[in-house]
Amino acid sequence: MKNIKFINILIIIFFFTIFFIYFLYEDRFDYIIKKIYILALFCFLFLFFVYFILKNNSDKIKVGENLSRINELFIYSDKLLNEFYDFYDKSISFSTSFHNENKEEYKKNFDRLYNSSDLFDKLNELYNKVDDLIASVRNVELNFNDNLKKSDNNDADDINNNLDKIVLNFKFNSEITVELIKSIISNIVKSSNPLSEGIYKIKLTVNNFLDNISKWKDEFTNEKNEKNFNKIIVKYSEQSDEFKKIVFMINDKFSNLEKSLNVIVKMFVEINKNTLMIHEISEKIRLLSINSSIEASRAGEAGRGFKIVSEEIKKLSNETQHIVDSILPNINESKSMAARILANFEIECNEIIDKVNNQKDEFNLFYQRLSDYYNDLNSILASVSDVINQINENTNKIIPTFQMSNLTIQELENLDKIMIKFLESNKDHMELIIKSVNEEKKIEILENTLGFINKIITTKSEVELLNKIIEKFNLDKNRFVMKSDKDVELF
């Protein structure tokens, strides 16, 4: 500052020297030289004023630039807040549509949410911008301090104090803002990783499930597929008819056999009866024959007729015997026939049994198929249940991250209000450049700023941050409302 003033004084001295020389010796100069001289004077004057104005305003311009940058930050944070609201709305829509079991809405909202991913980068950008701003404010402060030290102006101390006040205000507000932004970024990081992981897992589960459902659907509805239930049922129906036929067939055969056997039995009974009769008759005749012979012998010559009769009777007996003998083969024949019938029956029975056995195998196969089918269905149902459980579990995991996002949005909202106040208060403080600042005033400024912030903040992490700042600057805690450290308190 001293150098600037020295140069300014030199320029003024030089100007007036030239001016006096011109007026003292005007009559000795040519017309052209006079004109050149006047032009030179005006040039110097012009340059002098330009130099003076630019030099004195350069730092003011820098402070003004910083204010406009703060304004830009405010606009940027406003935009960021709107993006976060949008992200938040998408998260809530996603969560609500899942709870309402509206599958179409759920899929639509899931896609929308999954594609929102650049918030963290934007917040980082905001943080870097504020960091740059603080660095430039510090540079301005250093510049002013250097210039003031070099100046021999009596008001240097006052100007320095006022400047300190402005810079302190910048510093405090910027540091608080940076801490808030850091906390917000930390929350975003904490919530975004489990959120994106959770969403990814849900997406994977849902995709796998949809693929499998598609596959199972094809298996069970494809006409050519053995697992087709309709095919199994139709086959069963066919088997059933076949089985009925076999049963009827067995029935018929047994009925026929029974009839045949009854016939044979009757035959045997008849034959037996006749045989017995004949036998009886034969015996009677034999007896009669014997008696007749005896009587014939007794009668002598007179008994000759008896002898003839007895011989005739004997012949009858023999004939009868002959008949009996001829019957025997029939009996034998009948026996053979019965044996044949029985043998055939056994064969046919075996055939039937074989057929039934074959059918039994078919039926076994059928029941096996049906059992397989139901087992598959059970696995499908178990898989569906498993998928639903996984989705449920992952949704439960991401609900706390929604809460974290809610808190972050709340903090962003609060930060927005703080930055508005920051901008306004710095504009006000620029007007105080002519007033002096003491230590008490510095504390008052800080307490006012923190007091305002205290009224706006609502979350626990913001409260903790505020307490840290209060401790850092050794401020009176009683001026600030202490916040609760318990989540829930019942009376």
Add this chain to the structure above:
Amino acid sequence: MKKILLADDSVISRNLIKTLLIRNYEVIESENANEALSKSKINEIDLFLLDLNMPDMDGITLSKEIKKDPRYSKKPILILTSEVRDEKKQEGKDAGVTGWIVKDVDQEKLLDAINRII
């Protein structure tokens, strides 16, 4: 499902609490005290969750108005706040408030408290 009336002028705060409760309870929202009173008349509310600082009426005054309705004279009322000043708490107790909830509350603690008193 039991009904909870949630009164808060901040959309964010309402959504924050609603997300925690939506699976277990039916949440009826209102953005100011007068709307909360209207909704309490047409619904059968089982529990009230009221923000302390609302533009038209604070939570404690609202709880007094709610208690005037004979249906709700014994229903539980919880205040949403981060304040812990004793005089404010006493004011709440005198008004018949059942408890205080901090807004960034843990889901399990909130559900546990509501399950105990609803």
